[in-house]
Amino acid sequence: MSAPILSIRHLTFGYYPGQPVLQDVHFSLQPSRVVVVLGANGAGKTTLLSLLLGWLTAWSGEIALQGTPLPQLSARERGRCMALVPQSEHTPFDYTALEYVLMGRAPHLPPLGMPSASDIEMAQQALAQVGIAPLAGRPVPQLSGGERQLMLLARALTQISPTNGEAPDNAPRLLLLDEPTAHLDLHNKARLIAIMRRLRDAGVTLLMTNHEPDVALAVADDVLLMAAGATPQFGAAEQVITADALSRLYQLPIRLIEVDGRKRVLWT
Amino acid sequence: MLNKTFFPRSKAMCCKRPFALNLFVGSPRQTIPLLAVLLIALFLLSLLVGRYPMPGLIAPNRIMEDVLAQRLVFNLRLPRLLTGLLLGITLGAAGMVFQLLFSNPLVEPSFLGVSQGAAFGAAFAILFLGGTALVTQISAAFFALTGLGFSYLLARRFRFGGWVLRLVLAGIAVSAFFSAGLSILKYLADPLTQLQEITFWLLGSLASITWPKLWSVLPASLIGLTVIYVYRWRLNLLSLNEQTSFSLGVAPGRERGLLILAAVVPTAALISISGMIGWVGLIIPHIARRLFHADTRYSLPGAILLGGIFTMLCDNLARALFAGEIPLGILTSLFGAIIFLLLMGSQPPRPRL
Helix, strand or coil, X not given: CCCCCEEEEEEEEEEECCEEEEEEEEEEECCCCEEEXXXXXXXXXXXXXXXXXXXXXXXXXXXXXXXXXHHHCCHHHHHHHEEEECCCCCCCCCCEXXXXXXXXXXXXXXXXXXXXXXHHHHHHHHHHHCCCHHHCCCEHHHCCHHHHHHHHHHHHHHHHCCCCCCCCCCCCCEEEEECCCCCCCHHHHHHHHHHHHHHHHCCCEEEEEECCHHHHHHHCCEEEEECCCCCCEEEEHHHHCCHHHHHHXXXXXXXXXXXXXXXXXXXX | CHHHHHCCCHHHHHCCCCCCCCCCCCCHHHHHHHHHHHHHHHHHHHHHEECCCCCEECCHHHHHHCHHHHHHHHHHHHHHHXXXXXXXXXXXXXXXXXXXXXXXXXXXXXXXXXXXXXXXXXXXXXXXCCXXXXXXXXXXXXXXXXXXXXXXXXXXXXXXXXXXHHHHHHHHHHHHHHHHHHHHHHHHCCCCCHHHHHHHXXXXXXXXXXXXXXXXXXXXXXXXXXXXXXXXXXXXXXXXXXXXXXXXXXXXXXXXXXXXXXXXXXXXXXXXXXXXXXXXXXXXXXXXXXXXXXXXXXXXXXXXXXXXXXXXXXXXXXXXXXXXXXXXXXXXHHHHHHHHHHHHCCCCCCCCC
């Protein structure tokens, strides 16, 4: 096993004193892996992402990016290797999708620099990659929920694309996705899973929160299972996702069945 | 096809243009230089506009020959025009910054207690400090910045909502506080002398601008405007929610603080010499976004140029239309509202690409 990209050591955090949301979260992300975070509503999945991003500061514990504690990184360094796909995002201004995606280039530009033609090309490619190239000129407030989610993914893709000349291999690249499949139709879900696999094979580490165990079964290498009030469980997907564990997590009688050699979740 | 069946008129409706106000149909790259040329031409023309020797334009060769005309143009019109230009530029740019930072198209630079603070400061100086021009200016600037300081400190103490919402609420509270203070001062003022002076200050005017007044506000405005201008693309990032801009490698707290200062300090300095000038900071950014799209790389320079042009035009009317001066604030509000209504009823620009 190679050195972890991100190590999370005994993280405890809460919004109000005496009411911890996360307790003793401890795991590490290996390079080129897809990690899916499963947990009930309110279990602290989005909070965990905010902590990994460095936006929230833990009460105790440490997060290190390739050995460097997160607070020691400059904002630009952090932005270059770590991108977030948020659940949703609203803007009152009529940015076009392309202008919006172009903002992902910010950490790669010199201070106060402006995007160049090659940055614009990169943004267009990212839009094409997520399948919404024709929407490049559409104002963001007019996009549907799913289109917007794909656009946010495209922005994250441009953000973690190395600039020409930067060595692509030594920089860690980490993509945090907060329920990216929430608004997507089946076709786009499949596309997202394919993109995630392709990124993993290209050396990107992905961490995604999700409410669909089926998505986790399709794409996860590792799984973090977060049940309220218990220490989160981390491990290889096949070991962590069991009928028992899911039944306990969602408090439903859940069965795992095998179709064509692949596990499926049966819950109704 | 489905769309057509259900909404047979939708296509016709979307192409209807109530007002043909899309003067600028080119790309921002072409339109911005065009506006810059327009601004310079208007500036030169404005030097000639006035009521000496008769209403209308003064002949350029007359300026060469007539000593009185020379003095008039270089000692009265030129500093006044430059101040008007600076005022428009500052209010346009600062308004754009505020609307982006607060992700709210309804705020303007004088918000956060700045405007009401300045008004209170001016009235206070007129009532209790003798009311000379210099003292009024200093007092207005002082209370404008005090208003900003109070808003900031209050927002830090609030235990409610996010940072932006807290600033907005604190700004409203501080403005209400100063506006009550202003009402008290107006009530106490001598209705024959002081009240008139306060009212005139509140209406806003560039009539009393001289070179020293312009020099006194120039450094603060130029520094603020430079900061805003070099941020013209990065401002986009600051309009996103704070966590998102953080994830894009921005230090939101620090950079927002810097830009708020860069917007408020020049505004406070300029309204301390001009009085209240309404609507420029609110509508110019809207017009700029309408013409140049949201991307601040173009809409910010657009707001700067449009603000300068609009304020110069209004001030030309203020000083030349009638024998008596019309308060500038009345004209900016009047024409600002008219243009705003026409523009909002017109077709938005087509997305470029």
